[in-house]
Amino acid sequence: MARMLTLLLLGLVALCAGNGVFMDRLASRKLCADEECVYTISLAQAQEDYNAPDCRFINVKKGQQIYVYSKLVKENEAGEFWAGSVYGDHQDEMGIVGYFPSSLVKEQRVYQKATKEVPTTDIDFFCE
DSSP: OHHHHHHHHHHHHHHHHHHOEEOOOSOSEEEESSTTSOSOOEEEEESSOBOOSSTTBOOBOTTOEEEEEEEEOOOTTOOOEEEEEEOOSSTTSOOOEEEEEGGGEEEEEESSOOOEEEEOOGGGGEEO
16 A cells, blocks of 8 residues: 555656746745735736746736735845736636736735745746
């Protein structure tokens, strides 16, 4: 039984490794509305277009609505990035999740304050 479980776990690791890559961390800490960073912090609107430099980031068009889930804590000379989902023409359409510069958006509505500072993990910067 233990051997079967080990083989299953190795298979899952190989599957994940084959379909994605762990990228460099943009920060070691992030601010969230809750400990698990699952609740929406705010709704923001893009003030200009943004082309994602790599798979950790999202492409954004001016005027798009973005739901913000976490805010990376700025370190050294790094820029300030937030994580969120861009939504399409329909409010209930699930968008792409990724990072974008906080200077790109204007918060329209704050749902919950980002008061929980938690460490980032490798999965925060995983790209498929």
